[in-house]
Amino acid sequence: MRKGTFMELCDLLSPALKRKNIKMRAALTVHKRVAIALWMLATPDSYRSVWNQFGVGKSTVGAAVMQVASAITELLLSRVVTLGNVQVIVDGFAAMAFPNCGGAVDGTHIPILGPEHQGSKYLNRKGYFSMVLQALVDHKGHFTNINMGWLGKVHGARIFRNSGLFQLLQEGTYFPDQKITVRDVEMPIVILGDPAYPLMPWLMKPYTGILDSSQDLFNYRLSKCRMVVECAFGHIKARWRSLLTRLDLSKTNIPIVITSCCALHNICESKGETFMVGWEVKANRLAADYTQPDTRTVRRV
Structure with a gap:
């Protein structure tokens, strides 16, 4: 990110990160603490590399990452990960040829180190240990x-049905009551999902089976709009590449770090920070280089 965005981020996090100096040593400044955390989140470096880079102890690096991630989650998450202006979103999807759409939903797997206990529950269908991030964009x-x-291991549809988002959409309180008429049918604001999600009055998914031309066109337009969520996952993993390197954290800290990356993604996107295509190419190569665990051994244990 540019210096201006970095300084603004430090100012916002300062109330939670500022520490007093003591007689034995001076406290790390907010700017250095945030810089260490951003470096660790953005680059798949070892702790040794980072503490050499910033001239601090190894334990200080780990503490800084969690302090900054927690501060972002507590102070900024509700401000930057929010619905915003619904009409602007609806108009944006309408320009992409899908009317009265309020977002696209999907899930992605974030690699983690295999836990010591209940490892099989973290083993996904692709054969590696992960936690799932579900997002509406x-x-x-x-x-x-x-x-x-x-x-x-949990299926995306089950995660969705047990999420707060599903409950709000089911109650009709997430979006305003804004309906349009399509061929004599009233259509509320909807979200878009892939075939794994349940078909609901407020959730559209593609047709399956043998399709006619109109159904093909519907699927094409839905898929074109739903690609924004795939691109969002690609961008967050390419910009914050620690999400590709099997987070070596406790299961209570992993969600905090991933959530903070989501907030940072929104900040960078809203500020118009540069995103280079080469980052995504490198990220995909990095993800493909990992050898996967022997799933037969995991299941037997």
Whole structure:
């Protein structure tokens, strides 16, 4: 991120991160604490590399990451990961050829080190240990609602049905009561999902099976709009590449770090920070290089 964005972030986090000097030593400044955390989140470096880079102890690096991640979650999450102006979002998806749409929902697996106990519950269908991040995004790929902490083995549809977002949509309180008429049918504001999600009055998913031309066109437009959530996941993992390197943290700290990355993603996107295509290429290569665990051994144990 640019210096201006970094300084603004430090100012916002200062109430939670500022420490007093003591007689034995001076406290780390807020700017250095935030810089260490951002470096660790953005680069798949070892702790040794980072503490050499910043001239601090190894334990200080780990503490700084969690302090900053916790501060972001407590102070900024509710301000930056929010629905915002619904009409702007609806107009944005309408420009992409899907009317009265309020977002696209999907989930992604964040790699973690295999836990000592109950490892099989974290083993996803792709064969590695993970936690699931479920997110609803707007037409620009900003996260408007996130759900973090589910085990990698749990199916995306189950996570969605047990999320607060599902409850709010079911009650009709998440979006304003704004309906349009399509061929004599009243259509509320909807979200878009892939075939794994349940078809609901407020959730549209693609047709399956043998399709006619109109159903093909519907699927094409839905898929075109739903791609924004896939792009958002690609961007967050490419910019904050620690999400690709199997987070070596406790299961209580992992959701905090991932949630803070979601907030940082929205900050960078809203500030118009540069995103280079090469980052995503490198991120995909990095993810493909990891050898996966022997799932037969895990299941036997």
